[in-house]
Amino acid sequence: MLTGALDGVKVLDLSEDIAGSFCARLLADYGAEVLKVEPPGGAALRRMGPFFHDDAHPEKSLFFLVLNLNKKGATLNLETVTGQDILKRLASHVDVIVESYRPGYLESLGLGYDDLKELNPELTITSVTPFGQDGPYSQYRGEEIVNYAMGMIMSISGVQGREPLKHGGFQAQYEGGLFAAATTSMALFGREFTGQGEHIDVSITECVASTMMATQTMYPFMGGTQVRRRASGSMFGHPMPCQDGWIIVQTGGGASWEDLSEFFQCPEMLEERFADRAQRAENGEELDRIVIESISERGKWDLFPKAAEYRMLFGLVQTPSELAQCPQLESRNFFREIEHPEMGTVRVPAELFKLSETPYRLERPAPTLGQHNREIYVEGLEYDEQQFTQLRQLNAI
Amino acid sequence: MPRLPLEGIRILDSTYVFALPYAGGHLADLGAEVIKIEGPGRPDVTRTGGYAGSFPENQAGEGWWNKPSTYNLLNRGKRSLVLDMGDERGRDLFRELVTVSDVVMENFTPRVMRRWGLDYPNLRKLKPDIILVSNTGYGHGDGPYSGYPAQATTQEATHGHCWVTGYLNDGPAKAGASFVDFLSTWSAIFALGAALRYRNRTGKGQWIDIAMYQAGVMFLSEYLMDATINGREGGRLGNRHPYRAPQGCYPARGADQWITLSVGSDEEWQALCQVMGRQDLASDPRFGDILSRRNNHDELDDLLGQWTAETDKYELMHLLQGAGIPSGPVLTGRDIHFDPHYQRRNFLERVDFPEEREVGSRFLMGRPYKFSNTPMSIRGPGPAFGRDNKPLLRELLGLEEDVYQGLVADTIITDIPTSGEASPQMDPARAVELGLLADYDPEYRQRLGLA
Numbered sequence: 020m021l022t023g024a025l026d027g028v029k030v031l032d033l034s035e036d037i038a039g040s041f042c043a044r045l046l047a048d049y050g051a052e053v054l055k056v057e058p059p060g061g062a063a064l065r066r067m068g069p070f071f072h073d074d075a076h077p078e079k080s081l082f083f084l085v086l087n088l089n090k091k092g093a094t095l096n097l098e099t100v101t102g103q104d105i106l107k108r109l110a111s112h113v114d115v116i117v118e119s120y121r122p123g124y125l126e127s128l129g130l131g132y133d134d135l136k137e138l139n140p141e142l143t144i145t146s147v148t149p150f151g152q153d154g155p156y157s158q159y160r161g162e163e164i165v166n167y168a169m170g171m172i173m174s175i176s177g178v179q180g181r182e183p184l185k186h187g188g189f190q191a192q193y194e195g196g197l198f199a200a201a202t203t204s205m206a207l208f209g210r211e212f213t214g215q216g217e218h219i220d221v222s223i224t225e226c227v228a229s230t231m232m233a234t235q236t237m238y239p240f241m242g243g244t245q246v247r248r249r250a251s252g253s254m255f256g257h258p259m260p261c262q263d264g265w266i267i268v269q270t271g272g273g274a275s276w277e278d279l280s281e282f283f284q285c286p287e288m289l290e291e292r293f294a295d296r297a298q299r300a301e302n303g304e305e306l307d308r309i310v311i312e313s314i315s316e317r318g319k320w321d322l323f324p325k326a327a328e329y330r331m332l333f334g335l336v337q338t339p340s341e342l343a344q345c346p347q348l349e350s351r352n353f354f355r356e357i358e359h360p361e362m363g364t365v366r367v368p369a370e371l372f373k374l375s376e377t378p379y380r381l382e383r384p385a386p387t388l389g390q391h392n393r394e395i396y397v398e399g400l401e402y403d404e405q406q407f408t409q410l411r412q413l414n415a416i
Numbered sequence: 417m418p419r420l421p422l423e424g425i426r427i428l429d430s431t432y433v434f435a436l437p438y439a440g441g442h443l444a445d446l447g448a449e450v451i452k453i454e455g456p457g458r459p460d461v462t463r464t465g466g467y468a469g470s471f472p473e474n475q476a477g478e479g480w481w482n483k484p485s486t487y488n489l490l491n492r493g494k495r496s497l498v499l500d501m502g503d504e505r506g507r508d509l510f511r512e513l514v515t516v517s518d519v520v521m522e523n524f525t526p527r528v529m530r531r532w533g534l535d536y537p538n539l540r541k542l543k544p545d546i547i548l549v550s551n552t553g554y555g556h557g558d559g560p561y562s563g564y565p566a567q568a569t570t571q572e573a574t575h576g577h578c579w580v581t582g583y584l585n586d587g588p589a590k591a592g593a594s595f596v597d598f599l600s601t602w603s604a605i606f607a608l609g610a611a612l613r614y615r616n617r618t619g620k621g622q623w624i625d626i627a628m629y630q631a632g633v634m635f636l637s638e639y640l641m642d643a644t645i646n647g648r649e650g651g652r653l654g655n656r657h658p659y660r661a662p663q664g665c666y667p668a669r670g671a672d673q674w675i676t677l678s679v680g681s682d683e684e685w686q687a688l689c690q691v692m693g694r695q696d697l698a699s700d701p702r703f704g705d706i707l708s709r710r711n712n713h714d715e716l717d718d719l720l721g722q723w724t725a726e727t728d729k730y731e732l733m734h735l736l737q738g739a740g741i742p743s744g745p746v747l748t749g750r751d752i753h754f755d756p757h758y759q760r761r762n763f764l765e766r767v768d769f770p771e772e773r774e775v776g777s778r779f780l781m782g783r784p785y786k787f788s789n790t791p792m793s794i795r796g797p798g799p800a801f802g803r804d805n806k807p808l809l810r811e812l813l814g815l816e817e818d819v820y821q822g823l824v825a826d827t828i829i830t831d832i833p834t835s836g837e838a839s840p841q842m843d844p845a846r847a848v849e850l851g852l853l854a855d856y857d858p859e860y861r862q863r864l865g866l867a
Contacts, residue, residue, distance in 0.1 A: 162678040171749055182666070183674055185665070188580050204607075204613070205422070206787065207609065209419070215789060225785075232593075233486055235489075235780075236749075245853065265578070265587065267569075334569075336576075338643075339576060347559040373625040374622055
């Protein structure tokens with residue numbers, strides 16, 4: 020009986036980065052059997068913080084942990100002849116390989132899509148890279164800030180007169196991972212009817228760009244180019260300080276401008292000079308002043324349910340520890356606990372969305388380095404004990 | 417033609433605004449028959465040109481509801497049915513459609529589908545293997561915020577992104593565009609592919625319950641871990657990186673032109689000094705390793721900003737990338753139409769509108785991915801309001817002509833919105849003056865070959 024939506028799907032995760040790891044984790048979360056294949060020195064992500072109790076130990080990267088939940092792990096050195104041979108043997112029995120190497124690298128080892136599909140025509144390779152597999156920048160190096168810059172979003176983030184601003188954290192990498200998991204799931208469904216795999220080419224920069232609907236379409240529709248907001252007089256619609264933090268309010272939703280004026284207890288908002296968008300832009304500094312003044316003595320947690328009564332589009336700036344204690348996330352069972360051999364019981368952000376028939380399951384923490392080598396190589400590929408030792412001596416695993 | 421993955425899949429797409437409508441558009445690219453359903457008095461808000469959508473040549477005019485840029489990008493390749501779901505007759509027709517469909521998508525607040533008797537338990541009675549995709553702000557269930565109204569740009573604060581976004585030593589900020597919407601878009605596509613495969617193997621449908629808030633929080637996983645385990649609150653780094661230095665966004669030649677770069681190792685730092693022709697910096701102990709470069713980041717920013725300011729942003733990228741340093745120019749909505757990489761990858765597709773729409777041809781973004789064996793393209797613009805009322809109700813459901821005309825007479829179906837108006841568009845020159853647009857180029861159609 021199937022219990023996960025992707026039960027029976029076997030995945031090799033060759034990625035060392037955030038995007039590929041997140042993609043493979045999502046597949047694992049919903050039922051795929053995922054093997055993380057790391058170089059003998061460990062995936063690069065193991066060296067990235069934050070670390071458990073700030074201990075920079077390769078088994079204690081919290082970033083590695085959270086992006087590799089539900090996976091098994093083995094080591095394999097793709098730069099050895101034996102390692103390449105092993106990858107081919109593994110690739111013959113899996114449905115998906117997730118990888119994020121520089122385009123052309125796997126091909127140079129004889130492990131590209133064209134090589135592996137000869138062995139396994141049903142195989143899908145999902146490649147997640149900064150600029151995609153082809154085109155003049157495909158060999159260029161990406162970084163989070165570069166994906167944001169070239170994906171247009173920085174051109175409209177931050178304020179005029181200052182430099183464009185990137186999003187905090189690693190949103191572009193997570194986006195690349197999610198979009199890659201989505202396209203992989205579509206390829207797997209398509210394969211049900213064609214019996215054929217795909218080489219899926221996901222460009223992280225294009226993932227960011229694809230979200231810029233108004234920004235991209237403005238030029239071919241009317242010749243305009245969007246811009247960052249003005250440095251002053253444009254707080255409305257952006258985080259505004261209140262007594263104990265920041266809130267954000269947008270016009271629209273179920274609340275009229277009159278409702279907003281009542282919510283802010285701010286009758287001046289109804290004056291003629293704020294009557295429409297153009298006037299509110301022209302008198303923006305005044306509008307900001309009176310609105311911010313009106314909430315200076317009010318707390319964000321009091322304003323939040325009040326705004327819901329007015330059916331307003333409202334947000335408050337939460338901190339990570341507020342999120343960790345959020346009753347809404349609790350009600351959605353978003354966090355789960357898992358036992359890790361080096362860290363003990365840890366609480367992790369777990370469930371992305373709910374599936375009624377095939378719910379999310381957290382079955383194992385991230386693998387320790389080479390944790391399942393014996394299972395994969397001795398029990399799976401039937402190397403005997405002597406050969407298993409040799410594989411390690413050859414630095415193949 | 418290779419078979420598209422979703423060929424033969426029919427999707428009832430009763431969704432509004434950005435998140436799930438865009439999922440529907442992508443599902444149409446993937447081969448599904450996607451039927452967009454709107455109410456007679458409730459045309460999708462993107463049809464009004466609201467939320468920074470643009471009208472062709474900035475003119476709303478006749479049939480404005482079929483023209484806006486974002487509406488057509490998000491809803492490309494769909495069919496359109498206009499049906500009053502507030503009326504029992506409308507809901508009955510919807511129920512009949514459910515019996516001949518594979519998937520229903522909706523993004524009403526949790527109480528609405530229940531009130532209409534169209535929640536998952538009821539849909540399942542009509543079609544036992546139906547797959548329902550729901551997207552809400554905070555998710556279904558009994559949580560304290562489940563009934564709250566929500567939309568992406570304000571949720572960006574609530575789900576924590578604003579806390580970590582902003583200039584160094586400055587208050588929280590949000591990114592310029594709606595962001596978390598698209599996490600729901602792609603969560604829906606991911607979940608749907610998995611659910612369809614499961615249905616194909618077991619005959620069972622299911623309910624996919626997506627909460628934008630939850631998806632947004634997931635994308636801050638490492639901050640949550642750091643807070644839970646180490647008691648650290650994260651915060652704003654501006655354009656800097658927690659483990660690399662220098663990293664930033666620096667002025668390039670020209671007005672409001674910028675280049676980004678990121679140095680992750682001592683080798684890359686040495687290469688950067690070489691490119692800058694500053695061997696003196698290569699041996700400067702203030703910048704000798706990542707930690708010292710992080711501690712002296714302000715001075716590095718000054719040095720880099722002086723060096724980049726006189727050079728073209730593309731030239732800087734090629735120079736820096738040539739030395740192995742991650743780097744790229746800040747591209748605007750205009751820039752990508754002329755960028756050789758975007759062009760070579762055919763990211764922008766020319767979409768021809770039917771003549772009566774008076775839109776002509778425009779460029780819309782395709783997909784951020786390619787399948788090697790199954791080429792895809794945008795299969796058409798967003799459908800005109802109610803375009804497919806007749807084929808869907810008369811042919812697919814087999815409604816008699818007089819019954820159909822009765823529904824038209826009672827405005828249960830229509831092809832002209834009964835309410836709503838085009839969002840006012842500002843004169844572009846005035847918008848530039850007010851700082852609401854960076855630039856206005858009257859020659860855009862010639863430059864793009866659309867004239």
